[in-house]
Amino acid sequence: MLIIKLLLFSACLLPTVLGFTVPYPKIEAIYPKGFKVSLPDDGYSFFGFRGNLNKELDGLELGQYTKDVPLPINGQWIYKENKPKLMLGDTINYWTFVLKNGVRNIQQGSWTITEFVNNAGMPVDESGKPTIRITTPPSNVVDSKFGEVTPKPDVTVTTASSCQESQTAVFGRTKICKGELLFAEEFDKRSIKELTQWDPEVKFPQEPDYPFSVYMTDSLGLEDGILSISPLLLQSKYNEDIINERLDLANSCTGRMGTRECAQVASGFLILPPVITGKLTTKNKFNFKFGRVEIRAKLTEGNWLLPEITLEPRDSVYGNQHYESGLIRVAFAKGNAVFAKKLLGGPVLADSEPYRSFNMKEKTGIYNWYKDFHNYSMVWKPDGLELLVDGELYGTVDPGEGFFSSGLKHSVKHATQWARGTAMAPLDEMFYVALGLRVGGVNDFSDDSIKPWKNRNSKAMLNFWNAKDSWYPTWSDAAVKVDYVRVYAL
Structure with a gap:
């Protein structure tokens, strides 16, 4: 250990001899949790940060917060730590490691919190007000x-500051200020029942995608401030032959009573959905129109799994079938390794192609998106959408003269309903946040020789289940995991 420290100390001296200096990084305390470290790029090839909160570092130890940043974003080397809940007067002791032209620079520093900022970098007080x-x-x-x-x-x-009126609307509120934090969930409770801002769904999801899963609370978990939504085989809760029997969700069902959303009976090749997944929504707690959504999440890994990190319509003003009232995907990547480098975000305004994905934007990653947590953001404005990941803008959605116009050009029959709204219709009504996981279905995976079912085949779910040996082994790290959800006013 002593030899290692001496080598690092020698590396610290070398840049001074060569005239290589690095400015101290900018550190910002973020409300309600976390901090951000940024350093302007000056031809560096690497940036590393090591830090302790309210504790001196022992030389060049790793510390509580350790991050190596391989690439800059928009001319900045950025490290965001989302866990600590900071207070005014807290001190972060740190050291940084920078490479430039093969030369190393190591410098130590300390920074004391005197103010907070929100995720947009705007100063806020201790209650989050601008x-x-x-x-x-x-x-x-x-x-x-x-x-x-x-x-x-x-x-x-x-x-x-005086409150500047925002374009954002929140159901049940009359006064919204620009930049205001409207909704924050850190998932720091002990159980799902303690999440007062959410309701779990318990039902068989139906049209328009008919997934091969049923929503139950068994799939939901909390641990160390992280929400996890994991797929489970229906057999693990009931018995080996349950998919060929009857399942009634009874009084716990959140779907429409007396329909297939609450009870199903298997018949021949029409088996019960063989997988349990989960879903939480703010439908009964928080609904809004226009704003900035920020969600830090790790997407699902496993064949035929699909994450649901979305905004969904509160009242289905334009209809409740075929995505007539729209859906906005904040972060979406299929769980199959062959598809998982493609991140998608944006509105889904029809259940079938080509218009289903017409307005979606995509970003191809260096690695599969399920490999790590990422910060997914979406700015929903009265004249369009912006999609970001880890602070980088990767797509904008412009409705032009209206989504109804492009919808009609693509033979979307229900697009005529949008003409009675604004250019953003159907995305001009109240929406809520939804977090979930589902399996398969008949719209998101195109038919090919690898997929074990055909989308419009009556035996689709049975054929999927019969191929269990090909997909179940890929579900070793299948959970959708969410660190936090935040919604800000425009």
Whole structure:
């Protein structure tokens, strides 16, 4: 250990000899949790950060917070830590490691929290309300002991700003301020029942995609501030032959009573959905129109699995079939390794192609998106959508003269309904946040020689189940995991 430390100390001296200097990074405390470290790029090839909260570092130890950043984003080397709940006066002790032209620079520093910012970088107070900064110009003072003139540091005074009215609307509220944090979920409770801002769905999901799964609370879990939604075989809850029997979700069903959403009976090749998955929504707790959504999540890994990280319509004003009232995917990537490098985001306004994916935007990753957590963002505006991942904009959706126009050009019959709304119709009504996982179905996977079922075949679910030995072994790390959800006013 001593030899390693001496080598690192020598590396620290080398950049000084060669005239290589690095500015101290900018550190920001983010409300309600976390902090952000950023360093302007100057031809560096690597940036590493090591830090402790309110604790001195022992030389060049790794510390509580350790991150190696291989690539800059938009000219900035950025590290975001989302877990710690910080307070004014907390201190982050750190050291950074930078490479440039094969030369290393290591420097130590400390930073004390004097204010918070939101995820957009706007100053906020300890309750998350926007603030403004008024800075007095520097002046000179005389040191009474030595008679020397020394510069007086800037004095920063933070005052509450007047509320600027936002374009965002929230169901049940009348006054929304620009940049206001409207909804925050950190999943730091002990059980799903303690999540007061969410309701789990318990039902057999039906049209328009008819997935091969049933929503139950068995799929949902919380651990260390992370929501997990995992696929389970229906047999694991009941018995080996349950898929050929009857299942009634009874009074726990959140679907339409008296329909196939709440009870199903197997008959011949029409088996019960063989997989249990889960879904949480804010439908009964939080609905909004227009805003910025930020979700840190790890997507599902496993053949024929699909993450549901979406905004869904509260009232289905334009219809409740075929995605007539729309759906917005904040983050979507299929669980099959062959598909998982393609991230998709944007509105789904029809159940079938070509218009189903017509308005979706995509980004091809270096690695499969399920490999790690990423920050998925979506800005929903009265004149379009912006899709971002890890702070990088990868797509914009412009309705032009209206989605109804492009919908009609693609023979979408229900597009005529959107003409009675704004250009953003059907995305001009109240939506809620939904987090879930589903399996298979008849619209998201195109038919090919590898897929074990045909989309319009009456035996689709049975053929999927009969191929269990080909897909179940790929579900070793299949959970959708969500760290936090935040919604801000425009």
